[in-house]
Amino acid sequence: MRGRQGGGVRGRQGERGRGRPTPPPAPGPEGAVTVVRPEDDAYPVALRTLSEPPPLLYVRGTLRPEDAVAVAVVGARRATPYGLHIAEQLGRDLARHGVTVVSGLARGIDGAAHRGALAAGGRTLAVLGCGPDRAYPPEHARLLAQVVAAGAVLSEYPPGTPPLRHHFPLRNRLISGLSLGVVVVEGREDSGALITAECALAQGREVLAVPGSIFAPTSALPLRLLHEGATPVRHVEDVLDALRLPRRAASPAAPQPVALDGPEALLYGHLALEPQHIDVLARRCALPVATVGASLTVLELRGLVRALPGQRYVRVP
Structure with a gap:
């Protein structure tokens, strides 16, 4: 499902000037924050195409030309193990195909997507609803530092700006604006990911969604988007095909499938x-149960199964 550019989230969310950043003092001695303007080479080309591009970006890390090939992975903060697994796997697989992963560093789906990209040695961008020097949530301080080292953290808001509620809808338009498409993994009907999907449509980006159980509240938003025409995502190839991105050849040293028999099969x-x-x-x-437990251990050692808290198990894609 692809939208056509027009309109903007600012008009729907409040006054146009609300939350507009002002130039901060000179960066501290560490020089960690760079101010990037639309006329600068480092300013993302994708944001220049927006109807209301941010006049200033406060950046930690490095923005690169290859970040133009980017996909956003977003969803619920209170995600299920299923959603976290999918988000991390998508982040990892997109990075392996040379795609920059964009998200918002929030709890749940956002954090899992960033971690997946980092685990694959890829690039990831985090767009914040606070100053780029602040970890929000606080428990993501280490993750923020890892994103700075392997990509960039960026914000419309100067250092020291707290994470105010009205910042996040505006932040979401940058997550979609930086990306060729937005994948919604999980979310309730009123999830903030809906704003990101609406922004993507207004910006002419592709909207994709991961199918889930009709009984799971966190699948309500993806199922709604799919009903409205979003592209279903079962694996990374669905994303690459929808965005017409090339696939990288698998390494010849990749492990071959393991033959199974007996209880394991x-x-x-x-x-x-x-x-x-x-x-x-x-x-x-x-x-x-004892036989199943022993067989699960064998499958886990072979990398075919992942154990989750509470004696629950998922297949590894």
């Missing part, structure tokens, strides 16, 4: 990307 056939409790797996396989 039966159990693996019942595993899915959605977490399942060991007791549920035992019932579905008609096997003793």
Whole structure:
């Protein structure tokens, strides 16, 4: 689902001048924050195409030309293990294909997407609703430092600006504006990710969504977007194809699939990307819990299964 450029989130969210940044004092001795203006070479080309591009960006880290090939991965702060797994996997796989991963450094889906990109040695950009010197949430201070080292943290707001509520809808238009497309992994009907998707449509970007259970509240927004025409995402190839991005050839040294037999083969056939409790797996396989536990250990050692808290397990894509 792709929109046509027109309109802007500022007009829908409040007064045009609200939250507009003012030039800060000179950067501190460490020179960590760079002020980037639209006339500067470092200013992202994608943002220049917006109807209301930010007049100033406060940046920590380095913006590079290759960041023009970027995809946003967004969603719920209170994400499920399923959503966190998908977001991290998408972040990792996009980075492996040379795509910069954009998100908002929030709890849940955002953090998982950043971590996935970092784990693959790729680039990631975090757009904040506060000053670029502030970690929000505070527990993401280490993640913020990692993003600065492997990409960039950027904001419309000068150093020292607190994370005020009205900043975040405006922030979301930059997340979509920096990206060729926005993938919504999870979110309730009223999730902030809806604003990001609406901004993407207004900016002419592609909107994609990850299918989830019709019974899960956090799948309400992706299912709504899919009903309205968003591109479904099952794996990274769906994203690359929708955005007409090239695929990188797999490494010839990549491990080959492991042949399974016996209880492991039966159990693996019942595993899915959605977490399942060991007791549920035992019932579905008609096997003793002890046998299922031993087989899960074998599959986990082979890298085919991931254990989650509460004796729940998911298949590794």
